[in-house]
Amino acid sequence: MEHFLEVVLPIPLEKLFTYRISRQEADFIEPGMRVAVPFGKSKIYTALAYRVHTEAPTAYEPKEIYQILDEKPLVNPFQMKHWEWIANYYMCTLGEVIRSALPSAFLLESETLVLPNKQADVDEMELADDEFLVYEALQYQTALKIEEISDIVDKKNVLSLVNRLVQKGVVLQKEEIYEQYKPKMVRYVKLSEKYDDEGELEALLNELSRAPKQSQVVLSLFQLKLKSNKPIPISDLEKESGGSRAVIKALIDKDILNEYSIREDRVKHGEASETTKNIVLNEHQAKALEDITVGFLEKKPVLLHGVTSSGKTEVYVKLIQQCIDEGKQALYLLPEIALTSQLINRLRHYFGQKVSVYHSKYSIHERVEVWNNVLHNAEKAQIVIGARSSLFLPFSKLGLVVVDEEHESSFKQFDPAPRYHARDAAIVLASFHGSPIVLGSATPSVESAYNAKTGKYGYASIKYRFGEVLMPEINLVDIKEATRKRRMKGHFSETLLHAIEEALGEGEQVILFQNRRGFAPVVECTTCGHVAQCPNCDVSLTYHQHRNQLRCHYCGYHMALQQACLACGSPTLDKKGFGTEQIQEELGQLFPKTKVGRMDLDTTRGKYAYEKIISAFENQEMDILVGTQMVTKGLDFRNVSLVGIMNADSMLNFPDYRAHERSFQMLTQVAGRAGRTQKRGKVLIQTYNPYHQILQQVTTHDYDKMFKEQYYEREQFKYPPVVRIIKVTLKDRDFNKLNEASDWMASSLRNVLGTQILGPEYPPVARISRDYLKNILIKIPKSDSLAQTKNSIKRIEKSFNAISKYKSIRLVYNVDHI
Numbered sequence: 103m104e105h106f107l108e109v110v111l112p113i114p115l116e117k118l119f120t121y122r123i124s125r126q127e128a129d130f131i132e133p134g135m136r137v138a139v140p141f142g143k144s145k146i147y148t149a150l151a152y153r154v155h156t157e158a159p160t161a162y163e164p165k166e167i168y169q170i171l172d173e174k175p176l177v178n179p180f181q182m183k184h185w186e187w188i189a190n191y192y193m194c195t196l197g198e199v200i201r202s203a204l205p206s207a208f209l210l211e212s213e214t215l216v217l218p219n220k221q222a223d224v225d226e227m228e229l230a231d232d233e234f235l236v237y238e239a240l241q242y243q244t245a246l247k248i249e250e251i252s253d254i255v256d257k258k259n260v261l262s263l264v265n266r267l268v269q270k271g272v273v274l275q276k277e278e279i280y281e282q283y284k285p286k287m288v289r290y291v292k293l294s295e296k297y298d299d300e301g302e303l304e305a306l307l308n309e310l311s312r313a314p315k316q317s318q319v320v321l322s323l324f325q326l327k328l329k330s331n332k333p334i335p336i337s338d339l340e341k342e343s344g345g346s347r348a349v350i351k352a353l354i355d356k357d358i359l360n361e362y363s364i365r366e367d368r369v370k371h372g373e374a375s376e377t378t379k380n381i382v383l384n385e386h387q388a389k390a391l392e393d394i395t396v397g398f399l400e401k402k403p404v405l406l407h408g409v410t411s412s413g414k415t416e417v418y419v420k421l422i423q424q425c426i427d428e429g430k431q432a433l434y435l436l437p438e439i440a441l442t443s444q445l446i447n448r449l450r451h452y453f454g455q456k457v458s459v460y461h462s463k464y465s466i467h468e469r470v471e472v473w474n475n476v477l478h479n480a481e482k483a484q485i486v487i488g489a490r491s492s493l494f495l496p497f498s499k500l501g502l503v504v505v506d507e508e509h510e511s512s513f514k515q516f517d518p519a520p521r522y523h524a525r526d527a528a529i530v531l532a533s534f535h536g537s538p539i540v541l542g543s544a545t546p547s548v549e550s551a552y553n554a555k556t557g558k559y560g561y562a563s564i565k566y567r568f569g570e571v572l573m574p575e576i577n578l579v580d581i582k583e584a585t586r587k588r589r590m591k592g593h594f595s596e597t598l599l600h601a602i603e604e605a606l607g608e609g610e611q612v613i614l615f616q617n618r619r620g621f622a623p624v625v626e627c628t629t630c631g632h633v634a635q636c637p638n639c640d641v642s643l644t645y646h647q648h649r650n651q652l653r654c655h656y657c658g659y660h661m662a663l664q665q666a667c668l669a670c671g672s673p674t675l676d677k678k679g680f681g682t683e684q685i686q687e688e689l690g691q692l693f694p695k696t697k698v699g700r701m702d703l704d705t706t707r708g709k710y711a712y713e714k715i716i717s718a719f720e721n722q723e724m725d726i727l728v729g730t731q732m733v734t735k736g737l738d739f740r741n742v743s744l745v746g747i748m749n750a751d752s753m754l755n756f757p758d759y760r761a762h763e764r765s766f767q768m769l770t771q772v773a774g775r776a777g778r779t780q781k782r783g784k785v786l787i788q789t790y791n792p793y794h795q796i797l798q799q800v801t802t803h804d805y806d807k808m809f810k811e812q813y814y815e816r817e818q819f820k821y822p823p824v825v826r827i828i829k830v831t832l833k834d835r836d837f838n839k840l841n842e843a844s845d846w847m848a849s850s851l852r853n854v855l856g857t858q859i860l861g862p863e864y865p866p867v868a869r870i871s872r873d874y875l876k877n878i879l880i881k882i883p884k885s886d887s888l889a890q891t892k893n894s895i896k897r898i899e900k901s902f903n904a905i906s907k908y909k910s911i912r913l914v915y916n917v918d919h920i
């Protein structure tokens with residue numbers, strides 16, 4: 103009898119592929135193991151074993167596999183089932199899911215580039231002969247392709263060799279040049295506590311009078327303390343005293359000065375003491391925990407709707423504790439990995455070394471390590487914090503899923519496929535495992551709130567902030583009026599300026615929020631009206647003062663800012679609109695003595711840039727933080743008493759059916775950063791449109807009213823959660839062909855589906871990276887079968903692909919979230 107292996111290749115193929123295997127191989131191979139296989143003329147891929155069988159394929163003569171790469175499955179049946187669901191539901195191929203799900207270290211292929219790991223401390227004696235050959239070759243070459251390695255060791259199958267080298271850290275794969283997460287540790291000094299006693303202090307100063315350098319350092323410390331009551335970094339003391347680090351160190355050694363680091367003092371890494379571990383929930387949290395448990399018993403996902411700073415995290419901690427007490431695994435999903443640094447510290451505080459972090463920015467080693475720990479159900483990875491890709495880990499005993507900030511749109515992956523929504527995919531994952539799942543937010547998405555109201559989800563709520571802290575006081579500032587009366591200073595109203603002055607005067611910190619989306623600063627010629635456009639995309643270029651460049655936010659195109667208009671040559675260029683950078687500059691002029699930080703895509707590009715800004719702000723090294731959406735996300739700063747929103751209108755006017763919902767969420771979240779401790783926080787929202795219903799709902803903290811109105815609108819205009827939607831995007835370089843093809847597609851969909859089809863329509867940005875885009879929106883009533891509709895769409899796609907002139911056109915589906 104002949105034996106065959108059906109595999110999933112990590113490429114967008116509709117069908118699985120079959121290879122010939124030997125009898126022994128058939129006995130050995132289990133689904134979920136990796137095999138190296140030839141494909142096409144000369145390619146080698148790592149593929150995933152799917153099924154061993156004995157039916158020879160009829161359409162092609164199967165090739166033999168090269169090699170089995172694993173001794174035990176790397177992927178378990180839960181994952182396989184879940185990935186097939188994702189492929190099906192989000193209308194992509196299983197291969198695309200696998201490409202996204204497995205760390206790239208597991209998917210070596212002929213195109214993989216292998217680089218030497220310069221940091222590695224390689225013990226040449228430890229290397230096998232073939233490993234040494236590759237290692238040696240890489241001393242003289244910057245990179246090797248897999249096939250070159252084949253030549254060097256004179257073997258056809260080298261994937262397992264390269265695998266070993268990757269595992270040993272001897273080589274790196276290209277695009278794998280990440281660093282490990284390290285929180286920034288600023289070292290501070292203070293005078294030892296024993297000198298609180300005046301007698302002791304006097305004795306000290308007397309004693310030091312014989313050591314002028316040391317005495318100078320201590321005096322400088324007093325001066326710095328007088329200037330501001332903030333922690334004093336060693337570096338500042340060094341500067342102020344003109345002394346050297348050695349002198350400061352001598353004082354520390356003598357226990358006259360104490361050195362400390364704020365981050366460490368706030369949250370000690372490692373195990374927490376029994377007392378701090380034993381959090382006692384207040385009555386609201388306890389009630390929420392009870393309601394969540396009820397929902398779990400009914401086997402429903404549960405929505406936890408708790409206002410900002412109500413202590414949702416502590417409720418999750420209790421749930422996680424229960425989960426790991428049962429010996430099960432817990433997954434804590436966050437919308438953005440940027441948020442993790444604060445959360446890791448909090449969870450490590452309770453659970454010590456049981457917490458692992460997993461996300462795509464981590465080094466290959468860390469990712470492989472977490473994968474293996476989860477696969478072996480190791481204690482080290484009993485709790486995994488991660489962004490959406492952590493859904494793909496090999497959990498076998500999942501006992502809890504937490505989806506924090508469930509309303510966040512960054513749970514949706516847009517490119518490349520699978521274009522999945524991590525919250526929704528997590529619900530399915532949990533159901534496969536029979537695991538409870540809780541979705542938490544201060545501003546639930548309309549669809550989750552709807553699911554809770556209709557009883558599909560369980561529901562729990564916390565309406566009060568922890569520790570009797572009041573909700574922030576939110577006021578609207580009418581800048582239309584102020585502008586008319588010429589009472590604005592730059593982009594600041596008098597009201598906002600006074601509030602900033604007051605907060606700074608009290609030694610408190612301020613967050614200013616400027617949403618740049620759809621409101622980027624452009625440079626316009628006041629003579630002819632010309633605005634510089636991106637040559638590849640259908641958008642205006644954005645001015646970046648720092649680099650004095652015009653940049654495209656879609657494709658990265660950039661050019662130096664010209665002195666004169668490119669169209670008419672006049673030197674009359676005017677910068678319109680404003681972004682975070684301009685706000686920072688205006689602040690520099692208005693408050694020259696104040697330290698202003700900025701957090702946006704431009705300042706957080708570096709590896710730890712985000713963590714650095716956050717910890718600098720936490721440690722009060724700056725007084726004002728200007729930021730985009732990034733500052734809205736669940737951060738917990740203790741000393742912020744004022745949040746200012748520079749302009750609320752641009753997001754309200756964004757052309758999207760969720761624009762109002764999103765504005766409510768964003769404004770409420772950013773407002774929630776204010777006054778998280780005893781003093782009531784203050785929020786000022788500048789707007790041209792103070793009577794807008796959403797702004798009214800934000801100021802009165804009226805989530806229910808927002809929900810009712812938004813739901814009513816979705817009913818009127820037929821949008822989710824009232825109907826389901828699928829967006830089909832067509833892309834091509836040829837404008838006319840795209841239009842023709844889109845018309846063909848839309849009318850076929852109309853003929854077959856008979857449901858409501860909108861479009862084809864150009865998106866707001868109708869050309870990106872030289873491709874023209876057109877969208878068709880399919881609205882599917884709840885009464886129709888989603889699966890059948892998708893099948894029909896797939897059939898239409900087949901006919902479409904059969905039309906040769908449309909070959910170049912790419913089709914992209916987005917399901918539910920568009």
Ligand code: ADP
Pocket residue numbers: 381382383384387408409410411412413414415416568738
């Ligand atoms: P949320 O996630 O709902 O915005 P957090 O979980 O960040 O709120 O809680 C806000 C603050 O209150 C945090 O500093 C947290 O440590 C504190 N807190 C919440 N619950 C408790 C509790 N039961 N005991 C002590 N401190 C708590």
Ligand code: ZN
Pocket residue numbers: 636637638639654655656657658659870871
């Ligand atoms: Zn562009």
Ligand code: ZN
Pocket residue numbers: 627628629630631632667668669670671672
């Ligand atoms: Zn001009």
